[in-house]
Amino acid sequence: MKFQDLFHQPPDAIASAPGRVNLLGEHTDYNDGFVLPTAIPQTTTVQLGISNNHHYHFYSENLDEYISLDDLNSIPSDFASYLFGCISLIQQKGYTIPPLNISVQSTVPIGSGLSSSAALEVACLRGLRELFHLNIDDVEIAQIAQQAEIQYAGVQCGIMDQMASSLADTDHLLFLDTRTLERQVLPFPVGGEIVVIDSGVPRSLASSGYNQRRAECEAAAKLLNVTALRDITDPEQVETLPEPLRRRARHVVTENNRVLEVRSGVSLLRFGELMNDSHTSLRDDYEVSVPALDRLVEILQQTPDVFGARLTGAGFGGACVALVVAGQARTIAEQTLEQYNCIGFQGKILIPDTEIKES
Numbered sequence: 001m002k003f004q005d006l007f008h009q010p011p012d013a014i015a016s017a018p019g020r021v022n023l024l025g026e027h028t029d030y031n032d033g034f035v036l037p038t039a040i041p042q043t044t045t046v047q048l049g050i051s052n053n054h055h056y057h058f059y060s061e062n063l064d065e066y067i068s069l070d071d072l073n074s075i076p077s078d079f080a081s082y083l084f085g086c087i088s089l090i091q092q093k094g095y096t097i098p099p100l101n102i103s104v105q106s107t108v109p110i111g112s113g114l115s116s117s118a119a120l121e122v123a124c125l126r127g128l129r130e131l132f133h134l135n136i137d138d139v140e141i142a143q144i145a146q147q148a149e150i151q152y153a154g155v156q157c158g159i160m161d162q163m164a165s166s167l168a169d170t171d172h173l174l175f176l177d178t179r180t181l182e183r184q185v186l187p188f189p190v191g192g193e194i195v196v197i198d199s200g201v202p203r204s205l206a207s208s209g210y211n212q213r214r215a216e217c218e219a220a221a222k223l224l225n226v227t228a229l230r231d232i233t234d235p236e237q238v239e240t241l242p243e244p245l246r247r248r249a250r251h252v253v254t255e256n257n258r259v260l261e262v263r264s265g266v267s268l269l270r271f272g273e274l275m276n277d278s279h280t281s282l283r284d285d286y287e288v289s290v291p292a293l294d295r296l297v298e299i300l301q302q303t304p305d306v307f308g309a310r311l312t313g314a315g316f317g318g319a320c321v322a323l324v325v326a327g328q329a330r331t332i333a334e335q336t337l338e339q340y341n342c343i344g345f346q347g348k349i350l351i352p353d354t355e356i357k358e359s
Helices: 003-007 079-092 116-132 138-153 160-167 210-223 245-264 268-284 291-301 329-342
Strands: 013-024 034-050 056-060 065-069 100-106 172-177 183-187 192-198 306-312 319-325 348-351
Touching: 003 034, 003 100, 013 116, 013 160, 013 192, 013 245, 013 268, 013 306, 013 319, 034 116, 034 160, 034 245, 034 348, 056 079, 065 079, 079 100, 079 116, 079 138, 100 116, 116 138, 116 160, 138 160, 160 172, 183 245, 192 291, 192 306, 192 329, 210 245, 245 268, 268 291, 268 306, 268 319, 291 306, 291 319, 291 329, 319 329, 329 348
Parallel strands: 056 100
Antiparallel strands: 013 034, 034 100, 034 172, 056 065, 172 183, 192 319, 192 348, 306 319
């Protein structure tokens, strides 16, 4: 439904933000570590206008869900909690935000590990910045978006997704130090492109083991007497920890090292090997994979012209990403999906939805 049909007035501002796919650096951001995402072509668009009846009105075109609020005293559920959080945090910064009409439309798949929530938050904040001429930059937008997810959606997330949605593009990799927010735009490996396939198993971070994993990492850091697991660089240093903290910490340490190795410059072949190692670590040490993801990754890893593959996002369902020979993404994606769905799964190709990574 169009904004004008819904609210009987045109929008005063329109803003968009992309989802992201993470090639390396999973579950490292909330450990002050290193990540390596890129933006994807799919975006979330938010249209905003001043409400004419002093109520807040939120509409999701994808969900066909409409929520109306008298005020911001109680947190709504589902998609509206992210919008609510963004508006509330902007008001807490001293800006006056009147009741709004907000309509959301997204091509970022929900529950696939491609940061649909971060895209929603960043798009909303960009729209608020435009509409009210707010003096907030792209990094502040990412920081506010992260706090919206933590405080209002109940997910103790790191800042990778929001920084990627706010700062990354589809033609480069974004190296990010999540402690210092130092960042570097890296070229996408020449001769390679990506394939992203949804496993068909949706995940919900708030009801999954995500927050538990974060608590385990914090416990491990405390036992190792460091501020965060990012401060450990030698995997041998975690071997004295009790289980499962030993395995959780080992994943974080080795994953950080994988990101740093890619930053220093590696071949496509080595990049793929590091992605394969990352999936093994996520599956065995961090225990955030599921059988469907493992099978999808296995098919990809055994396919010619695939350098490496791994789950992407927090896990517990969602999507897999593969680094493949440039020009072969569509063929590899279709062949993989055919094999995967023939054994009883219901996957979907997400990238290449459009050709975005070509040498």
